[in-house]
Amino acid sequence: MTLKIDEKFSKLGLETHIGILDFEVEVGPSGPALLAAMEDGAETRMNELLGEAASTDPVIAGVRAAFKSLGKDPSRYRPSSEALTRRVLSGKALYHVNNVVDSGNLISLMTGLPIGCYDAAWIKGPIEFRVGMPGETYDGIGRGDVNLENLPVLADTSGAFGSPFSDSGRTAVGDRTKNLKFVIYGLNVDVAHVEAAAEMADMIISRFCAPD
Template sequence: MKASMKSSIFQIDEFIKIGINHYTKFVISESPQMLKGRMQLFQEHLFFDLQDKELTDYEGIKEWRALWKKFGADPGRYRPAMEAMMRRIRNQNYLQPLNSGVDLNNFFSLQYEIPVGLYDLSHVESDIHIELGVSDTTYTGINGRENNLQGILTIQDTIGPFGSPFVDSLRTAVSEQTVDALQVFFLKPSMSIEAAEQLVTAAGKMFTQVNGGNFSSVILSKEQVQANFPTIS
């Protein structure tokens, strides 16, 4: 499988970087108590932290809201995924456990202050590419609504769009039947390539520690707009 980004994206912001982990031969199940406890404790710490801070005090939210505006979308209406989660936590509407894939994905998003998506590759056809959504770029999201993605980065295959830093599609939602998945990290533009590589590798190691399996990583940037995933056994 090959992943690529439209070069025109870098004319808007040359520092945009996308990290991708490809996971195989893993098992998604009910989250272990360790992960549930860690996620609950992390949310409680965030809740108290949010009583004294503005959302834009978090560097990840600040950077992604700025990107939203550069792309032409309204960050007040279509919020980056981690900001939407933090708003819930600020109101003590904590995220509840779903499964070991989704729960880890949410943890990474909150921990790193970036949008992170997890996609079932059995519902993806051909190579994937990342580009800005236009007026007719839509899909049914995991929020149960038809979402318009104009001015928002989207992940697409030959069928159409299936992921974004706003909300993911129902088509590629991960379940306990998923055994082949792609995890996409919408990294902070300020992050160096070296730091980006360390982040996606650390996340991949934690994901496979919890769920088993194997992973490989790529980073897309202005210097590398496309990459092939190495074969993993």
């Protein structure tokens, strides 16, 4: 499956590296080992930031700056990695959804990069990373209609389905998901950071989500 990146990102001087990994998965509740890893990850992140705001993390700050350059207020439309980090810093645990989504959230928390977990069965044709168009929306997971104008989005031939802000219900991972498309949104960050996140994803998804 090919990926096209809108030239608007480079014209704005935004270094853009989108990592896409394909996994065969078995979806279910997160087991004790993954739940423990999530707790450890939250504690590690809190220690790293030492009471500072999530937006002071340089990776999160880079994504926020990209949103602003595109014309989207990052304090109203927070990158998903920032929202997770803010949740942990406020003393709340990470959400528990299923082993795949929980693994993605753990990787996002640890790296500061927005992560997308998508059911590959619902993605049709080539994928494009582009800027949301005026009037463009989708049904966001737990959010209702999301205004995609000026947000960076992933789209296939059926339209937008993912974003570093919030993903759509159309390609959401559920109990019947067998093939996962795991996306790392390297927006306004160095490629080495995306590569490190990909290595982490390969280890965590293979450990906690692979079929028996």
